[in-house]
Amino acid sequence: MPPLARRVQRPAVRIATFNVNGLNARLTALQRWLEESRPDVACLQELKMPSERFPSEAFRAAGYEAIWHGQKSWNGVAILSRVGAPVERRRVLPGDPEDEHSRYIEALVGDVVVASLYLPNGNPAPGPRFDYKLRWFDRLLSHATELLAEGKSAVLAGDFNVIPTDLDVYAPERWREDALFRPEVRTAYQSLLGQGWVDAVRTLHPEERIYTFWKYLRNAFTRDAGLRIDHLLLSPPLAERLAAAGVHREVRGREKASDHAPVWIEIDD
């Protein structure tokens, strides 16, 4: 498509992902971000609350219908939409009936398959927690293949806990042995791309240093000592319509901020 033709079209759908690091602690900041940026679809991670405490009324008041999968203290994922209620397809990543972490939820929003995922952190590595991360990643690879086979517009959005390349971390050498950066997880991430999934932010900004997470410690945000670990991966039919992508960095700089910033994309109609 020629650039001019793209420019005159109106973006039809804006999809965002945001690891809120505790929905109770973040509700006010989250509501402010929703009012300001008005994403059509927002995928949330790290709710850190039981499902029965999810503040669905607060989101409805803001114009969003939601589906969610919480659990006490840890994990928890949700999908919000203001363009029609998300129609849930699954709330568990297939492949391990023993896995009780709430790290995956998937819905149809309009004609787009939307998945909100929170991949395990995996530290310390090596060890059982890292093994769990790799097993979870294998399950994601299997399911992602099946999603692509449907041929639909689809997005895998969330906190992948993967730093894809040296460009995605402020100090690569310090992170080599970390569970977010070890070769095994980078290879798994590359396998997703190899299947045909498109990393929206990196595709539109191939050379730019873009971060989505900064530790709370040691003024990491002020020093811009960040990582890019929150991603939106698009199936080919959706990637064809990708118009813009970025990070709402300013949200990370506010009072009572999450340690992650929202990541967003715009999809042409």
Added chain:
DNA sequence: ATGGCTCCATACTGGAGA
């Protein structure tokens, strides 16, 4: 290798995060 910070639990301290 550790600690710095923030969240959650039923807590005055510890686990997890990344």
